[in-house]
Amino acid sequence: MEFPRPGIRSLTRGAFVPVRARAPLRIGLAGGGTDLSPFTDTHGGCVLNATVNLYAYAHILPREDGRLVFEAAETGERFEGAADEPIPDGEAARLHRGVHASIVRRFLGxxxxxxxxxxxxxxxxxxxMGGSSALVVALIAAYQEYLGLSLGEYDLARLAFEIERIELGLAGGRQDQYAAAFGGFNFIEFHAGERVIVNPLRVRPPLVKELEASLVLYYTGRSRSSAAIIEKQQANMQQGSSAAIEALLRLKAEAVTMKEAILTGDLRLAAETINRGWEAKKATAEGISSSEIERVLELALANRALAGKVSGAGGGGFLMVMADPFDRQRVLDVLAQQPGRVLPCTFSAEGAEAWRARL
Structure with missing residues (x-):
């Protein structure tokens, strides 16, 4: 995709004022996995997701010594080199390297x-929760503010997708970049030829509050790489696995049902959709669930939870659990006794944002 080359903001104005950006993480409510190729290219996909008040942050500060420094505080990774030399390949701060190299090539010649x-x-x-893609979106938003680039939400998401999935070759889908760029509740359609349509949902404020009073996020304590699971899913699609394709078609249908449930405020239907979607998700590839995940979900359901699923590709990370607000405390109490960590779920209406820190 070609991007315009707007006039670059003078870097001498406020030269040593840090630029900051943030992009929200998301929870997938329905349809996750249908944004993967080759399913999307053949059948089209759709997901319903919502951004939450958890963020990826990026900070840019100019240097006078001609050096280039990347610091990924979230992983403890660091890279330093000369700004006028090609950035070498490497795992440390890989996303930072990819974004910087792409921005310099595309917009600075x-x-x-x-x-x-x-x-x-x-x-x-x-x-x-789409943290890697949110981080790429936040990085691009920071460069956008720093250089004065003109990128809309679609441009921002598409550029993040190209850097992460094509230029860096990292396995994954398409929903995370668009969720982080747009923010809020979105029903997102994915069509052949990389055509994406984001449909923001007008969710009434009382329903947003009801969802926040119903949902619990439980971190399993187990970090996992989504790439291996996604590669299995894509292999099943490429091999024409009927079980995987049928499961993905069910997931696509559940995304439409979830849209109806969210817009009409039918949270019982939303819970049923989450449970059906979770069963379909597990049929797309091995490794999506585990004995520990199943144990925790069964425990929550036995203590009046209505629904539960893994957020993202699966294998670990966060579980999303839904309960009637009257019964949510019981679910919170029982999950608090487990080895993981419990977090409330509150929603963010804004997508990626950038600003100059004039402190």
Missing amino acids: GKPLAVTVRTTVDVPAGSG
């Missing part, structure tokens, strides 16, 4: 850019 780029994320890596 290869002109060196000496900066310190530091990032933090509110949840551990491998949480299943």
Whole structure:
């Protein structure tokens, strides 16, 4: 995809004022997995997700010494090199390298850019809440503010997808970048030819509060790489596995049902949709669930939870549990006694944002 080359903001104005950006993480309510190729290219996919008040942050500060420094505080990784030399391949701060190299190539014509780029994320890596993609979106948003680039939400999400999935070759779908760029509740359609349509949902404020009073996030304590699970899912699709394809078609249908449930405020239907979607999700590939995940979900359901599923590709990370608000405390209490960590779920209406820190 070609992006315009707007005039670059002068870097001397407020040169040593840090630029900051943040992009929200998301929970997947329905349809996760249908945003993967080759399913999307053949059948089209759709997901319903919502961003939460957990964020990936990016900070940019210019340097006068001609050096380039990347610091990924969330993982403890660091890279330093000369800004006028090619960035070598490497695992440390891999996302930072990819975003910086792409921005410099696309918008600066290869002109060196000496900066310190530091990032933090509110949840551990491998949480299943789209943290890696949110981090890429936050990084691009920070460069956008720093350089004065003109990118809309679709541009931002598409560029993040190209950097993460194509240029860096990291396995994954398409929903996370669009969720982080747009924010809020979105029903997102994925069509052949990389055509994406984001449909923001007008969810009434009382229903948002009711959802917040119903949902619980439980971190299993187990970080996992989504790439291995996603590669299994894609292999099943490419091999024409009827079980996997049928499961994905069910997931696609459940996304439409979830949209109806959210817009009409039918949380019982939403809970039923989550449970059906979870069963379908597990049929798409091995490794999505585990004995520990099943134990915790069964325990929550035995203590009046209405529904539960893993957030993201599966294998670990966060579980999303739904309960009637009258019974939510009982679910919270029983989950608090487990080895993981319990968090409330509150929603963010805003997508990626960037600003200059004039402190």
